[in-house]
Amino acid sequence: MKTLNEYLPGQKVILGRPALFDEVALRLAELGLCEGATVTITRRGPLGDPLEVEVKTTRICLRAEKARQYPADLSPAGVRP
């Protein structure tokens, strides 16, 4: 399965269960990045890191290294125009 880090800006995905539920994962979950949440990848920082995603009109940054711990499926809702 692909990870959150492998999708492109503009793609909408559904998050799976993170490989490691640590402090960072807890904070991400508290901000809305829970298992099953629909997340849009918005953009990447300069040189590809960090990653900006949007969940329910909240923009959140996380590092690519963390995004790799989240399995993610392309959402049926597809790509945001």
Add this chain to the structure above:
Amino acid sequence: MTSAPTVVLLGNPNAGKTTLFNALTGLRAKVGNYPGITMDVRAGDIVAGDQRVQVIDLPGTYSLAPHSDDEAVAVRVVLGRLAPHLVPHHIVLVLDATHLERHLYLAAQLERLQIPYTVALTMTDTLDAEGGRLDVAGLAQVLGRPVYRASGNNPDEVQAFRQRLLDDVRDEPLPAVDVTPLWYRALVEVAGAGDAVGSDRPGPDVDAAAVAKDAVDGLARRATEIADQVLTMPDERPRSERRTDAIDRVMLHPVAGPMVFVVLFGLLFQALFTWAAPLMDGIDLVVGGLGELLVGYIPDDMPLSKSLFLDGVVSGVGNVLVFVPQIAILFLALSLLEDSGLLARVAFLLDRVMSRVGLHGRAFVPFLSGFACAVPAIMATRAISSHKDRLTTIMVTPLISCSARLPVYTLIIATVFATAEPVLGINVGTWILFGAYGLSVGAALAIAFVFKRTLLKSPVPSLVLELPVYRRPRLGQAAKTAAEKSFAFLRDAGTIIFAITLVLWALFTFPRDDAAQAQLQADVAALDKTAEDAEEREQALRSAHAAHALDHSVAGRLGHALEPVLSPLGFDWKIGVGVIASFAAREVFVSTMGLVYGLGDGTDEESVSLKHAIQNDTYPNGEKVYTPLTGLSLIVFFVLAMQCMSTLAATRRETRSYRWPVFQFAYMTALAYVASLITFQVGRLLGFG
């Protein structure tokens, strides 16, 4: 202070808490000092008739399981565990109606911990304008708690809410919160906040991560459930979000973004470096002028009192006040940047670079400000939420070459490298200046790297960052922040700076040589007042006496005593005296050298006679005191040494301890000594100097 019931404002960062706090408390707010915590907690009063309520603006937090030190303060206050006199009587949960679902996560936590609270809804006007519909009464019903509209920028809502607070607040503090439920202990454990919250750790047979994950999922579901019942949003993307999308396309663009920030921070830097200067000169002028005016009331036959008043008291006041323009400008700008949402974008853009050193993107602002002055820069570390990262930043910020070092560099370059041949077609002075700044930045980053891995060992801060919606910043709020910070500096650091100024004055004044003083009076009296050069001759007598008095003073003797320690660096006793004097402020080195060389008061780095005196100074054996190598060694010393009492006072204020400023002084002085020693000795071995 402790008798009034306490209302605390709890909420996510960017929930509109501070705006509401300012609206509720007006101009009566102040930055409070609480033992055991190193951040500012703002407190203000609501007064109506003989009723008084204390309102506390807690640091923003996303969760009751705190992840950082400032969140821990908020949580400990809510749980009644920070300090006995800071137990809340009433908790106000501030919820942003335009991000209701996410903000309701805190409500779900309060609910599950059975903590009573009142909701203050902000941004309902924006929600209405964007076509969202919120059933306020329904929300109150679902939550089973009172809910009021209370946007800080709506005076009617604020007025009504203030009245509700006064009516609802009760005299007894809230009962102690039960922090024993396993789900909560698991959340706290995973967040790494066990010590801060003081709850028992889940047992070894419990999979804390699994329990915590289930708890968050459950709390988030509860938040969604509540939001779905009371809130309907239009299908189209809200206008504020679309505007934010558009601005971010530029601000976070990989090329355009950094360029915009370079311009923005260039302006801020210019403001600190250049635009603050006239204000600082103005303060000097006014304080100095008032001093001159008032010293006239002290009789002429009391020269010691005059000196104490002018060089001790007046210059002490000046030394303190002179920092206010830079502090005010920096915090005005930071407040505007933070409020608008721009500061979070800086962290996004700079994360790659700053995380290499092991610091958060937010450490960039103190570093940049450090080029102007370490005092406001150290105060600006407040934005760094991890205590150890903040300490690391505070410890290394004074290594960044501040503007007060520039006159010293200039004087040394102009005297010992004036005749040097250009290297690669570029002036040697330019190379040296470039090297000094390079050394300072390199040292700051390297020491930060070392501290982060040893003394202040902590993980590279995780970048989990909310990029808030852009909002129009409020100038009034920014001005208020600037004023509060300036006042807090005067109150907390001012006394120390003033006291050290007096100590330095005494070091440079006592013991006095009464015979020489009498001789000076006699010589001046004997001058032919009608002669054309009478004034010059009197000046020369006075300058010579000042040099003698300095030599005679404790500071002068200290300089002589230090000579054996300093000579391996290439310094003579006069430089030792200059180094002691520069503790008041580094640029004082220049005027002290003027005094030492008998050129009188007020010499600056452009002074031709000072340059000549330095160039021509020799040791008794005829060797020049100032060789290019001595100059280089002296510059290295000034780059690295901690010679600024005001910076130490700022460190003392921000760390609320004497240990850290003492450590800062010790490590920087040791670093400077060793680096200068290596420079001078290796240089000599290589045949320079």
